[in-house]
Amino acid sequence: MSNALQFPTRMLMGPGPSDVHPRVLAAMARPTIGHLDPVFVAMMDEIKDLLRFAFQTKNAMTFPVSGPGSVGMEACFANLLEPGDTAIVCANGVFGGRMKENVERCGAAAVMVTDDWGKPVDPNKAEAAIKANPGAKLLAFVHAETSAGVKSDAAALCGLAANAGMMSVVDAVTSLGGISVAVDNWGADAVYSGTQKCLSCPPGLSPVTFSPRAVDTVKTRKTKVQSWFLDLSLVAAYWAGEGARTYHHTAPVNALFALHEALIMLHEEGLENAWARHAAMHQQLAAGLERFGLTLPVAAPDRLPQLNLVSIPEGIDDAKTRRRLLDEFGLEIGGGLGAFAGKAWRIGLMGQSATRRHVLTCVAALADVLQR
Amino acid sequence: MSNALQFPTRMLMGPGPSDVHPRVLAAMARPTIGHLDPVFVAMMDEIKDLLRFAFQTKNAMTFPVSGPGSVGMEACFANLLEPGDTAIVCANGVFGGRMKENVERCGAAAVMVTDDWGKPVDPNKAEAAIKANPGAKLLAFVHAETSAGVKSDAAALCGLAANAGMMSVVDAVTSLGGISVAVDNWGADAVYSGTQKCLSCPPGLSPVTFSPRAVDTVKTRKTKVQSWFLDLSLVAAYWAGEGARTYHHTAPVNALFALHEALIMLHEEGLENAWARHAAMHQQLAAGLERFGLTLPVAAPDRLPQLNLVSIPEGIDDAKTRRRLLDEFGLEIGGGLGAFAGKAWRIGLMGQSATRRHVLTCVAALADVLQR
Numbered sequence: 001m002s003n004a005l006q007f008p009t010r011m012l013m014g015p016g017p018s019d020v021h022p023r024v025l026a027a028m029a030r031p032t033i034g035h036l037d038p039v040f041v042a043m044m045d046e047i048k049d050l051l052r053f054a055f056q057t058k059n060a061m062t063f064p065v066s067g068p069g070s071v072g073m074e075a076c077f078a079n080l081l082e083p084g085d086t087a088i089v090c091a092n093g094v095f096g097g098r099m100k101e102n103v104e105r106c107g108a109a110a111v112m113v114t115d116d117w118g119k120p121v122d123p124n125k126a127e128a129a130i131k132a133n134p135g136a137k138l139l140a141f142v143h144a145e146t147s148a149g150v151k152s153d154a155a156a157l158c159g160l161a162a163n164a165g166m167m168s169v170v171d172a173v174t175s176l177g178g179i180s181v182a183v184d185n186w187g188a189d190a191v192y193s194g195t196q197k198c199l200s201c202p203p204g205l206s207p208v209t210f211s212p213r214a215v216d217t218v219k220t221r222k223t224k225v226q227s228w229f230l231d232l233s234l235v236a237a238y239w240a241g242e243g244a245r246t247y248h249h250t251a252p253v254n255a256l257f258a259l260h261e262a263l264i265m266l267h268e269e270g271l272e273n274a275w276a277r278h279a280a281m282h283q284q285l286a287a288g289l290e291r292f293g294l295t296l297p298v299a300a301p302d303r304l305p306q307l308n309l310v311s312i313p314e315g316i317d318d319a320k321t322r323r324r325l326l327d328e329f330g331l332e333i334g335g336g337l338g339a340f341a342g343k344a345w346r347i348g349l350m351g352q353s354a355t356r357r358h359v360l361t362c363v364a365a366l367a368d369v370l371q372r
Numbered sequence: 373m374s375n376a377l378q379f380p381t382r383m384l385m386g387p388g389p390s391d392v393h394p395r396v397l398a399a400m401a402r403p404t405i406g407h408l409d410p411v412f413v414a415m416m417d418e419i420k421d422l423l424r425f426a427f428q429t430k431n432a433m434t435f436p437v438s439g440p441g442s443v444g445m446e447a448c449f450a451n452l453l454e455p456g457d458t459a460i461v462c463a464n465g466v467f468g469g470r471m472k473e474n475v476e477r478c479g480a481a482a483v484m485v486t487d488d489w490g491k492p493v494d495p496n497k498a499e500a501a502i503k504a505n506p507g508a509k510l511l512a513f514v515h516a517e518t519s520a521g522v523k524s525d526a527a528a529l530c531g532l533a534a535n536a537g538m539m540s541v542v543d544a545v546t547s548l549g550g551i552s553v554a555v556d557n558w559g560a561d562a563v564y565s566g567t568q569k570c571l572s573c574p575p576g577l578s579p580v581t582f583s584p585r586a587v588d589t590v591k592t593r594k595t596k597v598q599s600w601f602l603d604l605s606l607v608a609a610y611w612a613g614e615g616a617r618t619y620h621h622t623a624p625v626n627a628l629f630a631l632h633e634a635l636i637m638l639h640e641e642g643l644e645n646a647w648a649r650h651a652a653m654h655q656q657l658a659a660g661l662e663r664f665g666l667t668l669p670v671a672a673p674d675r676l677p678q679l680n681l682v683s684i685p686e687g688i689d690d691a692k693t694r695r696r697l698l699d700e701f702g703l704e705i706g707g708g709l710g711a712f713a714g715k716a717w718r719i720g721l722m723g724q725s726a727t728r729r730h731v732l733t734c735v736a737a738l739a740d741v742l743q744r
Binding site for chain 2: 204252332
């Protein structure tokens with residue numbers, strides 16, 4: 001059975017996963033150790049510190065949830081919301097819509113603030129919704145909408161929520177490590193991310209951070225969190241330091257080896273350097289694509305450097321083109337979702353995939369495939 | 373920061389994770405590919421087939437949940453139960469108690485059937501509970517109680533549930549690959565497992581299988597599943613074959629590389645051979661421990677070959693002994709939980725840790741540490 005499958009080496013320039021550095025792959029392949037091993041517990045502490053660095057926060061409650069980004073999203077809503085609560089959800093792409101699903105499955109009501117795909121969340125609309133719903137518990141939005149390649153103004157949106165006495169929930173899945181995620185400066189209350197984007201780790205973990213106010217909200221709930229696995233009061237005890245630690249689940253040891261190494265690499269590079277690299281590669285990619293007539297539908301100031309929407313030229317077959325890039329060059333780029341399905345590609349420049357080699361290869365390969 | 377931590381090579385003989393074969397570690401370190409890559413999709417199909425082999429089932433709905441065993445448990449209850457339902461839960465250790473938590477967080481009532489830790493679930497008590505609660509939707513129990521080292525009679529318990537028109541939910545986290553998990557022969561409706569026990573894979577995934585009846589139950593729910601991430605109707609579409617596949621979350625690609633390889637190794641060995649190996653190693657371990665006066669508190673017919681409870685002799689310091697085994701021999705064994713905390717060790721012989729080398733090393737190291 002194993003003989004049939006030939007595992008390829010790709011160049012990952014889709015919406016995630018991104019290319020993983022050999023150091024991180026090697027870390028992931030270390031012999032598995034127990035999740036109660038003193039070395040493992042020491043690594044957990046380092047991971048928490050490194051995540052605080054990446055999130056630019058002092059939040060004590062900062063750790064990776066043992067599941068992909070969607071689970072991090074669910075952890076935020078399931079812990080902060082109770083039946084009967086109201087949440088204001090800003091949607092300008094797939095992931096805002098997923099937030100609504102999460103809110104409603106917690107028994108809460110979602111008041112939607114919608115913007116077109118490809119546009120950032122409009123803070124004026126968010127402000128109006130906050131004024132119209134003074135009893136809402138939180139405002140939720142996506143900092144970097146992976147489906148639309150758009151950045152929203154997290155500082156402004158968190159500020160609006162805080163001014164109204166509401167909490168803020170921020171999706172930073174695609175932003176963390178690629179652009180600034182300034183949790184403490186923003187005053188954000190619950191922020192979740194993923195490992196397979198700008199952290200350049202294999203998918204499977206979701207770093208989260210909760211402000212003291214968010215932690216208090218969880219502690220003073222009237223009802224139990226509907227998910228045992230995601231109940232912060234239990235998970236936090238598992239991620240507490242040695243001595244205080246209580247068994248909850250068995251942590252994904254090797255995935256955490258990888259995250260630990262990827263975070264060390266981010267720390268070695270420095271946040272500002274990583275952001276500058278993403279920005280520079282984005283400029284080079286945009287220039288290269290525009291040189292042979294491709295256009296980027298998102299307005300320049302709203303673009304995510306790490307996730308570039310590119311309009312598919314008239315008469316070009318979307319799926320066939322992507323398949324040729326994969327088959328002929330081992331190059332993966334992403335298709336469009338929702339409003340952009342069949343209309344735009346998504347070209348990721350995330351983490352280890354944000355290099356000049358990636359940019360030039362992608363431009364050259366795309367030019368080649370489109371011209372033949 | 374990375375220089376401080378020295379990652380050790382252990383010999384894992386606790387309650388999981390177990391030792392992972394170099395082939396599986398190497399598979400896990402393959403360059404990450406996209407979760408929409410045709411090769412990845414082909415691998416998903418192979419994983420489903422291999423899991424059907426391991427679970428001895430034809431169930432179409434068989435796949436690994438992207439989270440540890442606890443998430444598999446939650447997936448079963450969250451999908452099958454709705455608010456107002458009743459579930460009969462058999463508890464003879466930690467994990468039966470966790471089932472109760474899950475049932476209640478779904479808004480359902482749990483009728484408990486309790487047996488002492490170290491004893492199997494008593495089918496007579498289960499039968500009495502079924503008779504007393506004819507409206508209950510399901511009967512849940514742990515096939516292999518990791519906290520107590522005890523095997524329960526899954527065929528009998530599933531049969532009782534089926535005869536009463538109830539569904540059965542089976543925890544096979546520690547049993548799959550170590551002893552027979554005969555899903556179709558038992559007539560079990562929802563069964564979950566973990567990767568880090570007898571499959572000898574790093575922790576982080578939870579193989580599950582659902583009978584057609586269980587799938588129908590999910591399809592005809594009156595309310596939405598409270599967890600978006602675990603909603604089978606969405607996850608199933610993600611694990612559907614190429615063409616039918618719908619984006620849900622980003623699968624943990626490298627963890628699935630590892631599971632794929634571990635399942636291929638189980639397939640190469642053959643289920644019966646794997647069970648026989650676990651049984652033989654258990655006999656050798658028990659004989660070796662008894663030779664120098666240690667006793668196994670669980671009655672012989674109820675013992676799990678892959679997880680051995682060993683009474684801690686009078687006057688011996690539990691934690692200090694385990695720490696010496698770890699420091700002096702790199703050998704991890706488990707401490708007791710709940711009723712057995714401080715009173716028994718848990719020695720795992722799971723998957724790649726069920727070898728003569730492990731048995732002899734463990735007996736010799738334990739003898740050495742206890743005698744000095």
